[in-house]
Amino acid sequence: xxxxxxxxxxxxxxxxxxxxxxxxxxxxxxxxxxxxxxxxxxxxxxxxxxxxxxxxxxxxxxxxxxxxxxxxxxxxxxxxxxxxxxxxxxxxxxxxxxxxxxxxxxxxxxxxxxxxxxxxxxxxxxxxxxxx
Amino acid sequence: xxxxxxxxxxxxxxxxxxxxxxxxxxxxxxxxxxxxxxxxxxxxxxxxxxxxxxxxxxxxxxxxxxxxxxxxxxxxxxxxxxxxxxxxxxxxxxxxxxxxxxxxxxxxxxxxxxxxxxxxxxxxxxxxxxxx
DNA sequence: CGGAATCCTTCACGATACTG
DNA sequence: CAGTATCGTGAAGGATTCCG
Numbered sequence: 001x002x003x004x005x006x007x008x009x010x011x012x013x014x015x016x017x018x019x020x021x022x023x024x025x026x027x028x029x030x031x032x033x034x035x036x037x038x039x040x041x042x043x044x045x046x047x048x049x050x051x052x053x054x055x056x057x058x059x060x061x062x063x064x065x066x067x068x069x070x071x072x073x074x075x076x077x078x079x080x081x082x083x084x085x086x087x088x089x090x091x092x093x094x095x096x097x098x099x100x101x102x103x104x105x106x107x108x109x110x111x112x113x114x115x116x117x118x119x120x121x122x123x124x125x126x127x128x129x130x131x132x
Numbered sequence: 133x134x135x136x137x138x139x140x141x142x143x144x145x146x147x148x149x150x151x152x153x154x155x156x157x158x159x160x161x162x163x164x165x166x167x168x169x170x171x172x173x174x175x176x177x178x179x180x181x182x183x184x185x186x187x188x189x190x191x192x193x194x195x196x197x198x199x200x201x202x203x204x205x206x207x208x209x210x211x212x213x214x215x216x217x218x219x220x221x222x223x224x225x226x227x228x229x230x231x232x233x234x235x236x237x238x239x240x241x242x243x244x245x246x247x248x249x250x251x252x253x254x255x256x257x258x259x260x261x262x263x264x
Numbered sequence: 265c266g267g268a269a270t271c272c273t274t275c276a277c278g279a280t281a282c283t284g
Numbered sequence: 285c286a287g288t289a290t291c292g293t294g295a296a297g298g299a300t301t302c303c304g
Contacts, residue, residue, distance in 0.1 A: 004172055004237040020247035023240045024168055030239070031163010033297070036156055040136055049266055060298060065267065075253030086265040087304085096246045103242050105136040106235035107162070108155045114228045115152035121207030165277070181286055192278060197287065218285040219284085268303075275296080283288075 046092035178224035
């Protein structure tokens, strides 16, 4: 893995990209529109589909399903079906899903800490480049 | 800011989304195809455009330009033009750009630690759902 | 209730050509 | 060298409808 922190010998970009699962692969999933909100909601504990849909404001049924499928595929959530009528399906964060919350919180804290600077930078950029 | 870690009172999803810069906004940028590789390359220090293009294998000129513009817009990199012929443009991580490396490294470490489990989960998922 | 299926729009990204 | 401009494609996401 290429370090993001240290400055050492030049590493091959491909070296990092050839792991079992590339970091960029995970980032692209996390970077999806709803992933973080679903994980946030599940942080409070197991939750039913309809509860999740209420918690994550604005998400469509399709996108909630798809996001949960992606999370399930990667082993970040479990899906437990209770075959009653009407059906009941509960989703819960797995152990590695729980462990992802730390890194995500680190991003969130960075964003919160630098939000004003970023907004200012964007405004300045828009004023300079947007005017031209 | 809604905590990603603690389990407390239910927070409004919108509460987290109404910061100066939403976390999902940053995540979507980080989740772009090239952002992390460009940041990784710049971790080694300031770099010229053409050097960056060589370091980040497979990136097109267009995407490198666009990624650098996005980073510049958010104040994560500086762009220094030396008006000579041929032109010389150097890019360098800013302070907050440097500070983002930590959170990114946390994601990278999580990915490395759980890569095998994720790959296994994906294979199992494909075998079950893919066959059906 | 918890989906699946379909259609549609927008956008990210790639390829190519041209320029100061 | 370091871009900008243009075009084309696939994927992401939204709205709607139907189902066990």
